[in-house]
Amino acid sequence: MRRRLPPLNALLAFEAAARHENLTRAARDLDVAQPAITRHVANLEDWVGSDLFHRSGNAVALTPLGHELTRDIAVAFDRLELAFARIARTRQNELLIGASFGITHLWLMPQITALRDAAGGAAINFVTSERYADFEREPVDLSIRFGTGDWPGKRADLLFTEKTSIIASPEFVTRHPELSQPDPTPHLRAEWLLEHGDPHGYGWMTWQRWFAHHGVPDPVGGDLPGVANYPTLLDMVRCGEGIALGYEGLDDALVEGGQIMRVGRTVHRPGLGYYLLSDAGGGVSPRVDELRGFLTGSAGGVREGG
Amino acid sequence: MRRRLPPLNALLAFEAAARHENLTRAARDLDVAQPAITRHVANLEDWVGSDLFHRSGNAVALTPLGHELTRDIAVAFDRLELAFARIARTRQNELLIGASFGITHLWLMPQITALRDAAGGAAINFVTSERYADFEREPVDLSIRFGTGDWPGKRADLLFTEKTSIIASPEFVTRHPELSQPDPTPHLRAEWLLEHGDPHGYGWMTWQRWFAHHGVPDPVGGDLPGVANYPTLLDMVRCGEGIALGYEGLDDALVEGGQIMRVGRTVHRPGLGYYLLSDAGGGVSPRVDELRGFLTGSAGGVREGG
DNA sequence: TCTTAGCATAAACTAAATTTATGGCAGAAT
DNA sequence: ATTCTGCCATAAATTTAGTTTATGCTAAGA
Incomplete structure (x- = not known):
């Protein structure tokens, strides 16, 4: 198994040149003289066998091929x-966990003390974002993501499977008796619906999907404006501003406290849920293993379909 | 935005050394003398600030840190x-598509001629595997995967959302009248069930999930032995060897031909489905764009919830 | 037309990578 | 025990790849 790779330093120079679309600036960026870049780029073009830049006298512009390569090289770097x-960070005994606002505030924070204990002295930091792609750009040791469990190259441990239901404040339900029916879905009105922002790409349950699943025509034409994060959404429901889709595991505290209630039937989409992602190899930092064990245990050791 | 990277050639040497856990063989692998490797590794260890290999006189062994780094470096390379x-491959006017056996045989192959036309002269090749991770190891231009649409760094176009139902041969149904009930799920017997192999990790609908979704106790204790690929599974159902879960879009031909029939209610898990994956940047090869356009069109231009 | 920004080329130079040569350590074989 | 073998480390010599300085050329803008 012998690798077939171009000269790596040429890649470095090319990537900088591509980033700036300017060889001189790339040279400044890398703290070398301009001809060094010229040479590296020419070298790479030679290796590839095609031009990566169009030249027009005093300027360069990436060719389509150059564009494609740049992306891939940048990702690798x-x-x-x-x-x-x-x-x-590991050597400084720090642990970084990536999760959405909802998971962070509604699930991780309430058990923060136990978490710190489980991490055995390591400092735990969080990076919270609604865009999972952001976790690929941070040096996270663990992250929590919604999906099917299929993340190539990653170890994925199931935390909870998705179980959703309509949630509303008790006042809202008494004000709208149709919500107390066995299946309130056909009676929902567009103006009640509160949505968690831009979740289509992750497969989260949306109102659109809720109606599709129930075979009921969607009372909303297109997309609903989304609330920025899930805790805010729950707050709005609590205050009676509308109804939303509640996730078991995230809305439990409010439900148990009686501030919101679940109406109708809970929908279970088995195969979808929140997973704890870590490095596939494992065994790197014992801290990570400990924390992973604690978190999967804390989720109730839920098994699929359970 | 200045990159903070170690000397890249040192990485190359280290990765080879780690792969072999033997500096001499790494040197042979890279066609250099052994001390070159020693030097590079020492160089990298210096840069990192920790040992990456344990030394014991005449042998080296990776440290945990070394292991972790190796994985990451190997992935990048x-x-x-x-x-x-x-x-x-692109320059040789070739296109590579990755898909499962099921998708390949039941959806791509039947439209192969149109596909070739759409690709405008490019040679189309397929890599079929039931393990989606394999597509990360092949230079595919397009791939078809089941999931939520969340693939960071990739463009994902929805082909079909998941709609599954129980399928059986007509003979099987007449032999077992309970299958003709409105909801046959509670009456299914463990010995009838045929399963598509090892699909848990992708969120595919399995019998376990089917029962969980219907809130019916699973008649099977644990896992069912899986049939290796989906076309074979359909064949077995057609021959009356049992019943399976049929995917709309894949079993259509057999259903329309009357060789198998769908019984009970179709389950729609919106948010899950087959997606066409391509490079995020786009615009690289016009062939790819054309083919993507053709394929999404061929899938009926299904929109979510439709 | 002149100026400016930017790339290419050539030749000189430098530093980094590599090799050759050698020594030492550990485990296997005698 | 002793020898042999495989393997890593170190040092000094050497090569090559990377880099710089100097310069010329091109296109766009003042």
Whole structure:
């Protein structure tokens, strides 16, 4: 198994040149003289066998091929940077966890003390974002994501499977008796619906999907304006501003406290749920293993379909 | 935005050394003398600030840190290799599509001629595997995967949302009248059930999930032995060897031909489905764009919830 | 037309990578 | 025990790849 790779330093120079679309600036960026870049780029073009830049006298512009390569090279370099950034943090006994606002505030924060204990002295930091792609850009040791469990190259441990139901404040339900029917879905009105923002790409349950699943025509024409994060959404429901889709595991505290209630039948989409992602290899930092064990245990050791 | 990366050639040497856990063989692998490797590894260890190998006189063994780094570095190099492999194929006017056996045989092959036309002269090749992770190891231009649409760094176009139902041969149904009931799920017997192999990780509908979704106790204790691929599964159902879960879009031909029939209610898990994956940047090869356009169109231009 | 920004080329130079040569350590074989 | 073998480390010599300095050319803008 012998690798077939171009000269790596040429890649570095090319990537910088592509980033700036300007060889001189790339040279400044990398702290070398301009002809060094010229040479590296020419070298790479030679290796590839095609031009990566169009030349027009005093300027360069990426060819389509150059564009494609740049993306792939940048991704590879990003990975390397991340890997080294993460081990640097590990040696400082820090742990970074990535999760959405909802998971962070509604599930991680309430058990923060136990979490710190489980991490055995490591400092735990969070990076919260509604865009899971962001976790690929941070040196996270663990992250929590919604999906099917299919993340190539990652270990994925199931935390909870998705179980959703309509949630509303008790006042809202008494004001609208149709919500107390066995299946309130056909009676929902567009103006009641509150949505968690831009979740289509992750397969989260949306109102659109809710109606599709129930075979009921969607009372909303297109997309609903989304609330920025899930805790805010729950707050709005609590205050009676409308109804939303509640996730078991995230709305439990409010339900048990009687501030919101679930109406109608709970929908279970088995195969979908929140997963705890970590590095596939495992065994790197015992801290990570401990924390993973604690978190999966804390989720109730839920098994699929359970 | 200045990158903070270790000397790249040192990474190359280290990765080879780690792969072999033997500096001498790494040197042979890279066609250099052994001390070159020693030097590079020492160099990298210096940069990182920790040992990556344990030394014991005449042998080396990776430290945990070394292991972790190796994985990450290898992934990054794999990406680079793939990127260059792909552009090499592109220049030979070849297109590579990755898909499961089921998708390949039941959906792509029947429209192969149109496909070739859409690709405008490019040679189309397929890599079929039931393990989606394999597509990360091949220089595919397009791939078809089941999931939520959340693939960071990739463009994902929805082909079909998941709609599943129980399928059986007409003979099987007449032999077992309970299958003709409005909801046959509670009456299914464990010995009838045929399963598509090892699909848990992708969120595919399995019998376990089917029963969980219907709130019916699973008649099977644990896992069912899986049939290796979906076309075979359909064949077995057609021959009356049992019943299975049929995917709309894949079993259509057999259903329309009357060789199998769907019984009971179709389950729609909106948010899950087959997606066409391509490079996020786009615009690289016009062939790819054309083919993507053709395929999404061929899937009926299904929109979510439709 | 002149100026400016930017790339290419050539030749000189430098530093980094590599090799050759050698020594030492550990485990296997005698 | 002793020898042999495989393997890593170190040092000094050497090569090559990367880099710089110097310069010329091109196109766009003042």
